[in-house]
Amino acid sequence: MSFRMSFDEEEEIAVRDPIEPFNRGMFWFNDKPYFYLFKPIARGLRILPEGSRESVDNFFSNLTTPIRFTNALLQLKFRAAGTEAGRFVINTILGIGGIFDYARRYFDLYKTNEDFRQTLGHYGVGPGPYLVLPLLGPSHPRDGLGLVPDAYIDPINWWLADSQFWPVVGIHAGVRVNKLALDKDTYEAITEEQFDPYIFVWDAYMQRRSKLVGK
Amino acid sequence: MRLRYLVPRIVLLLIPLTGQAEVAPTPTELVQETVDAVIALLKEKSLDPDIRRDKIRALIDDSFDFRLMSQRALSANWKQATPDQQERFVDLFSQLLEWAYIGRIEAYTDEKVRYVDEKHKKGRAQVDTLILSGSTEIPVNYRLHKMGGRWRVYDVVIEQVSLIRNYRSSYREIVKQQGIDGLLAQMDNKLKELKAKADAAAVQG
Numbered sequence: 476m477s478f479r480m481s482f483d484e485e486e487e488i489a490v491r492d493p494i495e496p497f498n499r500g501m502f503w504f505n506d507k508p509y510f511y512l513f514k515p516i517a518r519g520l521r522i523l524p525e526g527s528r529e530s531v532d533n534f535f536s537n538l539t540t541p542i543r544f545t546n547a548l549l550q551l552k553f554r555a556a557g558t559e560a561g562r563f564v565i566n567t568i569l570g571i572g573g574i575f576d577y578a579r580r581y582f583d584l585y586k587t588n589e590d591f592r593q594t595l596g597h598y599g600v601g602p603g604p605y606l607v608l609p610l611l612g613p614s615h616p617r618d619g620l621g622l623v624p625d626a627y628i629d630p631i632n633w634w635l636a637d638s639q640f641w642p643v644v645g646i647h648a649g650v651r652v653n654k655l656a657l658d659k660d661t662y663e664a665i666t667e668e669q670f671d672p673y674i675f676v677w678d679a680y681m682q683r684r685s686k687l688v689g690k
Numbered sequence: 691m692r693l694r695y696l697v698p699r700i701v702l703l704l705i706p707l708t709g710q711a712e713v714a715p716t717p718t719e720l721v722q723e724t725v726d727a728v729i730a731l732l733k734e735k736s737l738d739p740d741i742r743r744d745k746i747r748a749l750i751d752d753s754f755d756f757r758l759m760s761q762r763a764l765s766a767n768w769k770q771a772t773p774d775q776q777e778r779f780v781d782l783f784s785q786l787l788e789w790a791y792i793g794r795i796e797a798y799t800d801e802k803v804r805y806v807d808e809k810h811k812k813g814r815a816q817v818d819t820l821i822l823s824g825s826t827e828i829p830v831n832y833r834l835h836k837m838g839g840r841w842r843v844y845d846v847v848i849e850q851v852s853l854i855r856n857y858r859s860s861y862r863e864i865v866k867q868q869g870i871d872g873l874l875a876q877m878d879n880k881l882k883e884l885k886a887k888a889d890a891a892a893v894q895g
Contacts, residue, residue, distance in 0.1 A: 529825040536825070576825060585820075585827060657824050659797035668790050668884065670876055671860050678859040679851040686850035 492605045492677060501607040502673050508610065509662070517655040528653055530574040535650045536586065537566050537573025541628050546589040550597040555587040562586065588687065592621030596688035605677060613680040717815040717834045717841045718808045724753045724843075725795070725803060725819075732792075732799050739888075747788055755835070755842040756784035762844070763857045767865050775870050782877040783857075789884050790853075791846070798823055815841060 492498060520528060540563040547556035562578040570577045578584040595617050596602065603616035611622075626632055631650075635643045669675045715723065727749050731742055760780045761768045771779065798821050807818040814835050821828040833845040845854045864873045 525824060532825040579822075579827070657826070659823075664790070664793050664797075667887070668786070668793070668880070669860060670864060670880065674860045674863055675856060678856045682852060682855060683850045 494604055494606070498605060498607040498677075499673055501609060502676070505607065505610060505612060513652055513655060517652050517658075520653065520656040525657070528657055531653050532650075532657060533566070533570070533576050534573045535631065537563065537570070538630050541630060542591075542625050543587050543589045545628050546591055546594045546625075547587060549591075549594045550589065552587075552589065555589055558584050558587055559589075590621060591624045592618040592684075593688050595621050596684075602684070605681070613676060615684070618684070714840050716808070717817050717832070718805055720753055720834070720841050721817045721819070721832045721843070722805060724749055728792070728795055729799055729803075732796055743792070746792055750788055750791065751784075753841075753843055754784075754787075755837060755844045756780055756787070758835070758837075758842075758844045759783065759787065759854055762854045763861055764865075765858055765862070767862070767870060771870050775874065778874055779870075779877075782874060782881065785881055786877060787853075789881075794848075798828075 540559055544556055544559040544563070547553075547559060561582070562576075562584050565578040565582060565584070566573045566576060569575070576586075579586070592615075600617050602618070606614050606616055606619065608614045608619060631646060632643065635646060665675055666672045728746055731737065731745055731749075734742070737745075757780055760776070760783045763783060764771065764779065768776065801821050801823040804820045804822060805817065806820050807816075809816045809818070814833065817832045817834065819830045819832070821830055829847075829849055831847040832843050833847065834841045834843050836842075845852055847853070861873060864876060868876070
């Protein structure tokens with residue numbers, strides 16, 4: 476290469492895509508419910524004022540603080556753990572049960588994104604090959620595994636512990652669709668502008684994941 | 691050290707200082723001025739869409755180094771390309787990047803941008819910004835290098851994803867299968883497609 480970089484970003488991505496045909500199939504499949512089911516619902520939600528949808532997002536995000544707090548501790552990231560604890564106290568009390576993110580607005584405390592997948596990576600568990608999961612999208616086997624412990628520390632699941640399977644799925648889907656409604660059609664832009672959205676998403680996932688784990 | 695050696699050295703040292711007297715913007719200033727100006731243009735609803743695009747393009751051309759971006763996006767294939775192919779690639783790639791960048795900035799016109807940090811490392815700089823959008827914040831980092839005494843952006847990193855590196859993976863695959871001319875043809879088609887769609891939307895809207 477004619478040009479060498481100094482911002483430690485030039486290392487090649489180690490994990491390639493050995494099961495690409497399967498992943499491409501799943502990627503194609505995932506597009507269908509996305510474009511024909513979840514996205515139309517999300518668009519419908521946009522009728523509601525943005526502020527109210529943000530409050531719903533804030534509320535659930537505040538509720539899932541234990542996931543981020545615990546995983547920060549497990550990775551010995553005490554600063555991140557402190558941030559999460561501080562955010563939880565401020566937003567629960569001043570932000571009325573978490574519907575307002577005053578920790579961000581007045582205290583410059585930004586949400587971290589620690590999860591068990593990063594904890595696994597932190598302790599050297601390799602990611603395994605790239606894997607596109609049905610409905611959940613881009614992942615690694617390690618990441619798929621990481622979702623399980625997080626589900627146990629997710630208070631939404633404690634709260635729903637005695638309910639049936641579908642209400643639980645419904646709440647989680649609702650939280651995701653609400654996020655989708657708040658998003659500015661990022662995925663649509665990618666499919667429109669890129670030659671090969673699959674590779675674009677693959678690469679973005681790999682870059683982001685390695686940065687998050689390495690931090 | 692003897693004085694007659696020392697004097698020329700001091701003179702040499704002073705030259706860059708006097709050069710800076712014309713006040714080239716710092717990396718943060720450059721990014722902030724560009725982003726603010728682009729957003730201001732996007733907010734001017736009465737402006738003709740074509741004129742707006744041209745104005746935005748002029749702004750971006752001024753602060754982005756498309757040649758270096760192209761080199762990095764093609765990586766090893768850059769050297770394989772003929773000078774003519776290189777020129778065409780720079781032209782098409784800059785237009786595609788403008789579409790992508792303007793499209794994203796457009797979606798976030800009403801959000802606040804916060805300038806969080808400026809880092810320097812071996813003659814390069816990184817300006818960290820945070821787009822505060824509703825209940826989420828999106829980290830957008832600009833990477834700059836100095837060229838002709840001025841800072842210029844050569845990569846934009848959105849949520850830890852480098853735009854240039856992202857393009858590199860896609861383009862590598864296409865060049866592998868269809869060669870550089872195949873890539874250029876595809877880029878040309880894509881631009882026409884995007885323009886047709888924008889025109890259709892403008893007629894409707």
